[in-house]
Amino acid sequence: MKQEKHRQICNLFNTKFPIIQGGMVWVSGAKLAAACSNAGVLGLIGAGSMKPELLEQHIIKAKSLTQKPFGVNVPLLYKDAEKQIQVALDHGINIFFTSAGSPKKFTPWLKREGKTVVHVTSTPELAIKCQDAGVDAVVAEGFEAGGHNGRDEITTMALIPQVVDKLSIPVIAAGGIGDGRGIAAALALGANGVQIGSRFAATKESSAHQKFKEAIVQANFNSTLLSMKNLVPVRLLKNHFYEQVKELEDRCASKEELQNLLGKGRAKKGMLEGDLEEGELEIGQISGLINSILSVQECVDELIKQYDQSVAQIS
């Protein structure tokens, strides 16, 4: 990762490695983001699950835990998005990852403020719109990624080269990257850097409930599926909640029935509170490859070592 194109990402975020810790609801708070930034990757506080006041507390705490830059991830589908951005601006955050909405919505504002802006996309088409909206880079996220996902089901292998060919700004690959081999593969596809979620969810510093971390470690190759396609598609661990969703989907139940089953607070219940049966457990397909709960520093050391081995094997 010493090539010019990978240094672009390091220079953009002032990190040692072209690696971003993905913003994850209920999982990536101050502790995880700061530990990642301290380990040489860009840490992101996942604002999606936080009221603006809570986000403020996490930003203040993260600043006390690291001198390195970190950013916030703001999913635009929640009503507090604008307030979350304002809080982050008030506290001098310089790096904004936005997702699940239009890149036109807040990019002009953030660029006027002189900030670095990255938007998450699941198609080459939206990637072009991101570039046109003035973002500094895009995250191109494949079908295998955990949590909210696109409707076109484009996998990382298919997505990255098609995005890279269409953009002049840097491309960060996400989805299916759980070890250093995945990093090498994503960069071979032409990405400038990578964003990693699930692997960092199963670290000591993540805010995920211990039971959820253990469930990630236990997960097998077929433990996740992209579900709730009639609402907002989301990849989650199969559990009793998932079975209930599937039962509704298998009989073509209405959106209202699905919405009623989903209710409120399912993700919090599962990911933060550790209810493995009734909670919504958002995680990537690559969880099948994750077999340990490590500290962030151990995790990053391992990723870099595996990356070097992988590159040596194809050079």
Place this chain on the structure above:
Amino acid sequence: MKQEKHRQICNLFNTKFPIIQGGMVWVSGAKLAAACSNAGVLGLIGAGSMKPELLEQHIIKAKSLTQKPFGVNVPLLYKDAEKQIQVALDHGINIFFTSAGSPKKFTPWLKREGKTVVHVTSTPELAIKCQDAGVDAVVAEGFEAGGHNGRDEITTMALIPQVVDKLSIPVIAAGGIGDGRGIAAALALGANGVQIGSRFAATKESSAHQKFKEAIVQANFNSTLLSMKNLVPVRLLKNHFYEQVKELEDRCASKEELQNLLGKGRAKKGMLEGDLEEGELEIGQISGLINSILSVQECVDELIKQYDQSVAQIS
């Protein structure tokens, strides 16, 4: 591709490159297989769409077109599978790729005959069963691949490292590999070689109808979807036939209704006869990346050149 682990594939098939041309119904006949073998990759005659007598003609023709080894791909879900294998044995074929069935079914027979056997799998679990059944290698094929596909929707990025970690025999990656960057990525994930389908379907030597080849070139990032999950999941180009399937699926129609719509000969109608609206057009998601109809030799030259460039960019 000069590493020991990639040479394993070259040695297994006596090819210059650790690349296999995927067997594809209605697309990979004698002309394509022979052209691929002549260009240094392993050509496969796709027996799935052939009566035993037609397969015999293709084997005889391919032998007249190349001195290099080629193999046959036999999907085990068709009733003629055993007869197809017998015909290939009678004509001295030494390389058998089997798929869509149990690896235990014919592997013992083929190994007694001293043949090289490879089975196609979409999960690490089945990959272990293939190894236990005595195959020489497996093709691990991701969700993004065209045609018949697994039910667990595991993408190539997630699948390959999980299969590699569990097997001692060589692993050939398939699904989402449309250019040399994809080859480099697959090998970075730990594969010993790659199988490529869609890219070879859009070559001058493929038996696909010219209109189908042009449809592959025209395909966009979102032109395919995994469909007919209630029968046998198959990835195909979205067209009027697909819309009819979707209409049935959206209202939870019975398997019988789907089967009636599918009828007989849909794939032949689309892929061989060029009916782009009513035919079943099996192709991979990576068709969005394919923008030209090349000769096989041009195609292979380009793959190798792109591979070298990709590796140089991460070394």
